[in-house]
Amino acid sequence: MVLLKLFLNVCARLNRKVFNGSGRLFRRREKLEPSQKFGRRLRAIFTSGKLDQAEWDELEATLLGADVGTSATRLILADMRERMSRKDEPVEALRATLLAALACEQTRDIELRKSADGTPRVLLIVGVNGAGKTTSVGKLAHLAVEEGAQVVIAAADTFRAAATEQVETWAKRAGAQLISGEPGGDPAAIAFDAVKSAKESGADLVLVDTAGRLHTKVDLMNELGKVRRVVEKGAAVDEILLVLDATTGQNGLTQAKVFGEAVALTGVILTKLDGSARGGIIIAIQQELGIPVKFVGLGEGIDDLAPFDAELFVEGILS
Amino acid sequence: MFDSLSDRLSQTFATLRGKGRLSDKDIEQTCTEIREALLEADVALSVVNGVVEKVRERSVGVQVTPGLNPSQQIITIIYEELVAVLGGAARRITLAKRPPTVIMLAGLQGAGKTTLAGKLAMWLKREGHTPLLVACDLQRPNAVEQLAQVAKQVGVPIFSPEPGNGVGDPVKVARDGVELARTKLHDVVIVDTAGRLGVDAELMNQASKIRDAISPDEILFVVDAMIGQDALTTAEAFRDGVGFTGVVLTKLDGDARGGAALSLSSVIGKPIMFASSGEKLSDFDLFYPERMAQRILGMGDVASLAEQAKRAIGGDEIEAMEAKFASGQDFTLTDFLKQMQGLKQMGSMSKILGMLPGAAAMKKQIADIDEGEIVRVEAIIQSMTPLERENPKILNGSRRARIAQGSGRKVSEVNSLMERFTGAQKMMRQMAKGGMPQLPPGMKMPMGMGGAMGPGGAMGQGMGALGGGFGAGKQTPQKKKSKSGNPAKRALEEGR
Numbered sequence: 001m002v003l004l005k006l007f008l009n010v011c012a013r014l015n016r017k018v019f020n021g022s023g024r025l026f027r028r029r030e031k032l033e034p035s036q037k038f039g040r041r042l043r044a045i046f047t048s049g050k051l052d053q054a055e056w057d058e059l060e061a062t063l064l065g066a067d068v069g070t071s072a073t074r075l076i077l078a079d080m081r082e083r084m085s086r087k088d089e090p091v092e093a094l095r096a097t098l099l100a101a102l103a104c105e106q107t108r109d110i111e112l113r114k115s116a117d118g119t120p121r122v123l124l125i126v127g128v129n130g131a132g133k134t135t136s137v138g139k140l141a142h143l144a145v146e147e148g149a150q151v152v153i154a155a156a157d158t159f160r161a162a163a164t165e166q167v168e169t170w171a172k173r174a175g176a177q178l179i180s181g182e183p184g185g186d187p188a189a190i191a192f193d194a195v196k197s198a199k200e201s202g203a204d205l206v207l208v209d210t211a212g213r214l215h216t217k218v219d220l221m222n223e224l225g226k227v228r229r230v231v232e233k234g235a236a237v238d239e240i241l242l243v244l245d246a247t248t249g250q251n252g253l254t255q256a257k258v259f260g261e262a263v264a265l266t267g268v269i270l271t272k273l274d275g276s277a278r279g280g281i282i283i284a285i286q287q288e289l290g291i292p293v294k295f296v297g298l299g300e301g302i303d304d305l306a307p308f309d310a311e312l313f314v315e316g317i318l319s
Numbered sequence: 320m321f322d323s324l325s326d327r328l329s330q331t332f333a334t335l336r337g338k339g340r341l342s343d344k345d346i347e348q349t350c351t352e353i354r355e356a357l358l359e360a361d362v363a364l365s366v367v368n369g370v371v372e373k374v375r376e377r378s379v380g381v382q383v384t385p386g387l388n389p390s391q392q393i394i395t396i397i398y399e400e401l402v403a404v405l406g407g408a409a410r411r412i413t414l415a416k417r418p419p420t421v422i423m424l425a426g427l428q429g430a431g432k433t434t435l436a437g438k439l440a441m442w443l444k445r446e447g448h449t450p451l452l453v454a455c456d457l458q459r460p461n462a463v464e465q466l467a468q469v470a471k472q473v474g475v476p477i478f479s480p481e482p483g484n485g486v487g488d489p490v491k492v493a494r495d496g497v498e499l500a501r502t503k504l505h506d507v508v509i510v511d512t513a514g515r516l517g518v519d520a521e522l523m524n525q526a527s528k529i530r531d532a533i534s535p536d537e538i539l540f541v542v543d544a545m546i547g548q549d550a551l552t553t554a555e556a557f558r559d560g561v562g563f564t565g566v567v568l569t570k571l572d573g574d575a576r577g578g579a580a581l582s583l584s585s586v587i588g589k590p591i592m593f594a595s596s597g598e599k600l601s602d603f604d605l606f607y608p609e610r611m612a613q614r615i616l617g618m619g620d621v622a623s624l625a626e627q628a629k630r631a632i633g634g635d636e637i638e639a640m641e642a643k644f645a646s647g648q649d650f651t652l653t654d655f656l657k658q659m660q661g662l663k664q665m666g667s668m669s670k671i672l673g674m675l676p677g678a679a680a681m682k683k684q685i686a687d688i689d690e691g692e693i694v695r696v697e698a699i700i701q702s703m704t705p706l707e708r709e710n711p712k713i714l715n716g717s718r719r720a721r722i723a724q725g726s727g728r729k730v731s732e733v734n735s736l737m738e739r740f741t742g743a744q745k746m747m748r749q750m751a752k753g754g755m756p757q758l759p760p761g762m763k764m765p766m767g768m769g770g771a772m773g774p775g776g777a778m779g780q781g782m783g784a785l786g787g788g789f790g791a792g793k794q795t796p797q798k799k800k801s802k803s804g805n806p807a808k809r810a811l812e813e814g815r
Binding site: 060067129278300 | 342355358359360361364427428429430431458459460461464465467468469472484516517518545546547548549550552553556570573574575576578579598781
């Protein structure tokens with residue numbers, strides 16, 4: 001009886017996902033299949049316990065092709081060799097190496113409900129132009145609302161054409177309140193107002209959508225620091241998440257470094273992982289900067305956000 | 320900080336002695352360095368291997384001469400290879416014989432298509448055309464509104480019958496938009512489409528339907544310069560799914576090396592037509608293969624940097640400086656102050672310096688630069704009298720003490736500034752005479768570089784302001800001597 005209920009439950013949820021947004025679940029699968037070709041090839045070549053030069057080269061090519069980068073690839077192959085010398089099977093050695101490379105001390109979880117004393121959680125969403133910040137804000141808001149949270153979104157991108165209208169659409173879709181200002185207005189002021197409003201209304205979560213900015217623009221990086229400082233006058237900032245496009249190459253590490261210098265990053269949202277890019281640069285970001293990936297974006301729909309799963313990510317690179 | 324290929328190769332060959340050809344071992348080492356550098360620049364692995372092979376072949380003939388580091392020759396070989404590939408298919412936008420010219424934009428989400436649509440429209444308008452923008456991104460929230468606002472900023476009309484956000488048929492909008500352009504006699508139509516993944520069969524199909532409906536004269540594949548190894552996979556998917564006739568690279572104002580440019584040129588063979596570098600609608604230019612080659616090799620984009628410097632420091636200032644040096648006058652503290660202030664406007668000094676060729680050799684000096692220094696130096700110089708600034712020789716102990724007190728700094732800081740200034744002065748004199756520290760010889764410079772590099776030029780100003788740090792660099796011997804009194808012209812004539 002319980003099993004049947006469970007089964008029906010799952011079907012109902014699947015149905016909801018299938019018909020909610022016209023076949024998004026199936027569309028997502030279609031998208032994921034081709035990009036999983038990568039690792040399948042790899043598994044096929046690891047036939048014996050030892051690897052010949054061609055197989056090592058193939059492995060190196062796979063990692064480089066996933067944007068893991070030359071230094072990180074070197075370290076991974078060396079680590080893998082070491083494990084194999086201790087009698088590990090190649091596939092196991094590789095999986096263990098990659099998981100070790102992604103291991104992080106901090107939690108990947110984020111708090112979506114306000115703290116015991118009623119202070120709202122504040123998340124700052126930052127990143128370069130076009131990474132997927134506003135869409136991610138919408139997804140996070142939706143996730144939080146589904147969990148029963150009351151959400152306030154700060155439309156702090158006052159620069160880009162129609163940015164406020166864009167995040168407004170997401171706020172409506174997610175069921176979150178929007179705090180916005182005039183184009184060209186002060187982003188820090190809007191963020192502060194959102195925190196103030198959240199405290200007054202007893203909201204759980206404040207999501208601050210900021211303007212896309214290249215890390216090479218010093219004044220824009222300084223502005224980000226200012227936004228954080230101003231927000232902190234109202235409430236502590238719980239998370240500063242860097243939104244990173246999975247197609248980004250080695251520049252992703254530079255982005256994380258420089259954004260991290262301007263504001264202390266607590267995590268990464270890796271977006272557009274439903275494409276053919278593997279996002280391997282996050283390995284270097286974890287290793288060199290200790291910044292963990294907390295979420296992955298898997299499409300343009302409001303549901304297309306998943307918590308980062310290291311095992312699945314490694315599978316994506318390999319299988 | 321850029322650890323550029325040229326610096327790395329210099330180090331590789333630093334201990335080379337004797338004459339004759341490069342040994343196999345040297346060539347292997349070279350190839351390893353090149354491979355690493357190009358991968359770090361996000362060039363596709365398959366393309367890297369191809370380039371390395373070509374360079375290996377040509378390296379066999381490189382002679383080792385005492386006193387001359389073969390790295391320069393190798394760099395020139397690579398540079399030439401890259402420029403050839405990047406510029407190989409270069410051409411202008413094809414305008415239709417019978418208007419309107421239909422330009423369709425396609426690419427991944429977030430590449431910068433909508434902003435580019437506005438830039439293209441502005442550029443075409445300036446060239447005397449009458450563009451119409453068509454809003455066919457009916458998917459991304461408020462994309463139509465974004466394009467409408469962009470159209471308003473540029474002052475061109477937009478066709479946006481559907482609100483988007485999931486409502487409307489982009490194929491119909493595209494078709495109707497082109498039809499409207501025809502009837503209203505617009506000579507160019509720019510069709511902005513939704514971002515889509517190369518692996519999304521449904522949306523790639525939609526793109527091909529849009530293409531079939533409007534028969535574009537140009538389909539521009541818009542790609543973010545920071546894209547990594549996925550560039551080739553995605554480009555092939557777009558080529559096969561919808562096809563494109565040209566490429567536009569965006570966000571070049573970042574510091575991504577842009578290796579995708581090489582991958583696309585090499586494999587897909589479609590011309591990169593434009594370079595987009597900034598969020599302003601005017602931040603749009605033709606694509607220059609030489610600049611891209613330098614950027615990929617980690618040499619920074621010196622020409623763009625020079626332009627940036629020029630804008631920050633001001634063209635008039637530069638002309639005045641050039642005239643001053645041409646007349647034999649000396650570099651003064653007033654000039655030094657102006658340069659510092661100009662540099663302040665340009666942004667992070669260490670980043671700018673990192674972009675200059677030979678930056679690695681100056682690493683230590685650059686790392687020691689403190690951004691706050693500019694403010695301190697300004698204060699000190701501003702406490703000097705105009706006479707003192709023009710004639711620093713008169714700065715005796717009592718004057719220095721007064722200046723220190725007036726600017727709230729220590730006498731030792733004033734002394735240290737004077738030392739640096741003297742170093743800068745020496746360097747500026749040297750540049751005025753035609754010497755250029757640390758630039759690899761035989762390097763073909765992009766147009767306008769000669770002017771930019773002269774002492775009055777933007778780069779000269781930047782280097783002068785650093786004061787002293789450069790003096791330690793090795794000097795490249797100048798063989799040709801120009802007769803021109805203008806240092807900038809001389810630099811051009813001497814082929815620097």
